[in-house]
Amino acid sequence: MRKIISLAPGRTCLFGDHQDYLGLPVIACAIDRDIKLTATQNTTNVFKLNMVDINEVRIIDINETFPNLKPRDYFASSLRVLRRHGCIPTLGYDITVTGNIPINSGTSSSSALLIAWINFLITAFGVDDEITPEFIAQMGYVSEVLEHGEPGGMMDHYSISMGNIVHINTNEPFRCSIIGTDLKGLIIGVSGVPKETIGLIGELKNNALLAIDIVKQNHKDFDLNATENEDLKKYCNFLPDRLIPYFEAAIKNHQYTKLALKEFQKPTLDLKKIGELMNGHHAVLRDLLKITVPKIDAMIRAALNSGAYGAKIVGSGGGGCIVVIADPKNQERVVQSILEAGAKEAYAVGIDSGARIL
Numbered sequence: 001m002r003k004i005i006s007l008a009p010g011r012t013c014l015f016g017d018h019q020d021y022l023g024l025p026v027i028a029c030a031i032d033r034d035i036k037l038t039a040t041q042n043t044t045n046v047f048k049l050n051m052v053d054i055n056e057v058r059i060i061d062i063n064e065t066f067p068n069l070k071p072r073d074y075f076a077s078s079l080r081v082l083r084r085h086g087c088i089p090t091l092g093y094d095i096t097v098t099g100n101i102p103i104n105s106g107t108s109s110s111s112a113l114l115i116a117w118i119n120f121l122i123t124a125f126g127v128d129d130e131i132t133p134e135f136i137a138q139m140g141y142v143s144e145v146l147e148h149g150e151p152g153g154m155m156d157h158y159s160i161s162m163g164n165i166v167h168i169n170t171n172e173p174f175r176c177s178i179i180g181t182d183l184k185g186l187i188i189g190v191s192g193v194p195k196e197t198i199g200l201i202g203e204l205k206n207n208a209l210l211a212i213d214i215v216k217q218n219h220k221d222f223d224l225n226a227t228e229n230e231d232l233k234k235y236c237n238f239l240p241d242r243l244i245p246y247f248e249a250a251i252k253n254h255q256y257t258k259l260a261l262k263e264f265q266k267p268t269l270d271l272k273k274i275g276e277l278m279n280g281h282h283a284v285l286r287d288l289l290k291i292t293v294p295k296i297d298a299m300i301r302a303a304l305n306s307g308a309y310g311a312k313i314v315g316s317g318g319g320g321c322i323v324v325i326a327d328p329k330n331q332e333r334v335v336q337s338i339l340e341a342g343a344k345e346a347y348a349v350g351i352d353s354g355a356r357i358l
Helices: 074-083 109-125 133-146 155-162 198-218 229-236 241-264 271-287 294-305 328-340
Strands: 003-015 026-041 046-051 056-061 093-099 165-169 175-180 186-190 310-313 321-325 345-348
Touching: 003 109, 003 155, 003 241, 003 271, 003 321, 026 109, 026 155, 026 186, 026 241, 056 074, 074 109, 074 133, 093 109, 109 133, 109 155, 133 155, 155 165, 155 175, 165 241, 175 241, 186 294, 186 328, 198 241, 229 241, 241 271, 271 294, 271 310, 271 321, 294 310, 294 321, 294 328, 321 328, 328 345
Parallel strands: 046 093
Antiparallel strands: 003 026, 026 093, 026 165, 046 056, 165 175, 186 321, 186 345, 310 321
């Protein structure tokens, strides 16, 4: 009986939260926490998915085409998408799903599961296309976002599939480039407060896009990617007060991402400088987009007070986790301070090489 083991890491966003759905760049990295699918061929016509960590079992007929999708059923949507690319299941598998990525915490456990599932299906049944990390990422994005009409972007899928530290230009022409393979002093702190994804992203995205559209109507030559902080006053004059924070956040976050890219392109990383930029980025997320909660704020204060260079909330917000950059020699102290501030978990992480078949 054929056996396939598919592994996909979690990810953290270093710079560019709430930017990819605006066509702005993102810097993210895969972390060495993962979801693993262990699939053994069976003699039935079903996929039997045993999701050990959440004590759930899912049975999927290999011939099911899913003309109608249930919300957030990514197992189904990816099967539907892959069929369009020549991936036709012909036999069943017993699949055990395990992982150590915290669930609903902003480190992309759901996208990692989706990418691991897609990689398994492609390995087991093939596709008509060339199989590359970029292709797997695109299949994940289409399956999760486009098929379900969700408001998210493509950062998760590309950072998980490509691995390492990536700069993702989400505007045309789209490019995803590896800009690093290692980042010392990285820490994840899990608040234990469930993040709010679909509704919060939808609200922030709609308000940002509305603000951008109003500016475009009044400035025909407006280019979001070329706008600098000093241009804010000129453009904000045309916006109602309630939309100004969303427009200002888009511009300021973009500046922090551009400055961070310059740091990552240097031969030697300056962790203090990266931390300073991370703090500025978080201030925008906290004060303009208002996506933090008290426990997240307390964890970040504790990390900085214990000597961390920088810290920020990760992902959609409303809870979830933080990412911290610190002197590697001081990681243990910073981790302990985050735990003492009420975090459910806190631990050092390394950079992962990306989704793969073992």
